[in-house]
Amino acid sequence: MTDPRLTRLAASLPATVPFVGPETMEREAGEAFRARLGANESVFGPSPKAVAAMEKAAAESWKYGDSLSHDLRHAIAAYHDVDPAHVLVGEGIDGILGNLVRLTVAEGGAVVTSAGAYPTFNYHVTGFGGTLHKVPFRGDHEDPDALVDKAVETGAKLVYISNPDNPMGSWHDGATVAAMLDRLPDTCLLVLDEAYADFAPEEAIPDIAPTDTRVIRTRTFSKAYGLAGARVGYAIGPVDLIAAFDRVRNHFGMTRVSQDGAVAALADRDWLEKVCRDVERSKARMSEIAAGNGLRALPSATNFVAIDCGRDGGFAREVMLALIARGVFVRMPGVSPLDRCIRITCGTDGDMDVLAETLPLALEDAARNVR
Template identity: 35%
Template sequence: MSMDWMARAVPQTAGLYPYVPGKPVETLLREKGLSRAVKLASNENPYGPSPKAVIAMQNAAAGVNRYPDGDANLLKEALAAFHHVNRDQLLLGNGSNEVLDILIRTFAGAGDEVVFSSRGFIVYALAAQAAGATSVSIPEADGLTHDLDAMAAAVTEKTKVVCVANPNNPTGTLHGNSALQAFLDKLPRNVVVIIDEAYYEFVADEQGDSVHELSHPGLVISRTFSKAYGLAGCRVGYAIADAQIVALANRYREPFNLNLLAQVAAVAALDDREWVMARVADNNSQRERLESALKTLGLLGGRCFGNFVLLQHSQCAEILRRLEDRGIIPRPLAPYGMADYLRISVGSAEENSEFLQGLNLILAELQE
């Protein structure tokens, strides 16, 4: 007799689905029988982590038989000094994904609402669903950009959390601090407002210091070491917020959620700012190169602020298949309701050349 375990699960499980990451290289190699592939699907740093971070992990590796510092004191001290905030304003997580999930679970549950843009980072919807809260998804102003006015108008007495990705993944759009502050000024003082800045380093010069320039009692700024810092495999994310918000969220944080190697790597990477910003400059230069090429081909899906670009074509599904046949992995955006778009992570100069060469061959084939 088989048991109906779904009937035993909490109600929100029925509509919940796992997050689907970019296709791993190993999967494509197995599927296509290839010996090599270029992954341009997950917005990773193609240059790797800071050499200082690598050395720090190597030096710490012999100590992994011991539990890490459960409060990640050295990393908190480094981040507090870097951002000029108090250490009790810092919430650390296994990637910013966990930070977002913890914050939403802390403040939203059954009967509560979480407001976000319909093409914002998909984890907002997943976290709200897992918490048993109601998702309020607001269409974009122009198909790609957060409609901040509509999002503010959607906030009700039931709204507990509002999420804004800036720059946004996957659409790549950006709101300046003046627009964000005007948005914050419209919101109730008792709402938690998460400004998700996973790609902040790529726009730091244009964006300004959001941590100190934006103001709202419930403001939370989330960041990650996965993108510009090249530590995606370590999973290090953090948020800066009011100390009471952080203290409450810490009640939901798993013990030892930031492993030993992740902690020492993040401290070392934060101390290697010159290396990080040099890689950011490399990325931004290559992003301009890709966007220029796509614009020339008539395929540019819009300007992006981050480490990825958008390709728009009515035959994106076929282009995706043929790129994968050539060992190139982009990210399809159909799950976001953007079936005519592919998101292309900015790779190294060589990887970007390989992508553009493959794309040109595919376009020629489609015209035959």
């Protein structure tokens, strides 16, 4: 039953959640996964220096975190060579996207994204009563021209693109993304989600001034920095928009441990480079494993690989479920034709051994279940 005190909007919201977590699946299965390769976490872990900083901060957790995340914000600003007034720190990109939607999308307001793109963004748009308009991927890439066209057509407040993208791992060069801005109406903001930028080739990163009022870019410590469980994301955008978050954000919402961990993680460039090498090795191994099973691994500029299972979404789903049943946590895209793929996060050599062992068996299971 719905609580009678909910607002009309709240009462209308679906009870579905963007993602079921692996712990939930493990509790249901009654056993732990052998390989945790479904949420694009970094199995290579955070920098040992970040871990040390977090261990040290634990005993200081009686103090609220710094409401301005001053040290972290300034470190991020220095790293990107922008003024700190352009930088917002938040509780992961998820938290930042929620507040961004809250700030810009009134009930009924139009928002544009790609069909099959980040579900949590859609969750926030729906949650604040916005209307989603979805554009198909084209050739396993998000389609910049179609996104802008749809934004113009619908009078959207926000248009979302991830580059490199999730769930396919593809990317556009930076110039293509930057060119979107020139066709964007003044009343529309580009949300450029660069969660996977740390893994991407340099040419994938657009050269956009932080003062550019047409775009907000999001980054995270959840992927390459290996701190998904610490909930630290940030945005770079125009000063007025960044300042507006102060009107709605949870000012003391960052944990002290996470603030200190992120500062240390950002400073350890060697670790980031090592992680990127580990990711490349895992991607190469995944391509081999896929090929050895007659499947194709799509090119990826991220820490995961979409593996084309060669048939339709029903078959790929059976492959995914069979891998999960055999203790390998993976996920898959939600819409056709992307859903001919399963999405596997890069892992350790041991994780890849488990994948090499289980994938042929999962393919057999799937072939049996889908005639």
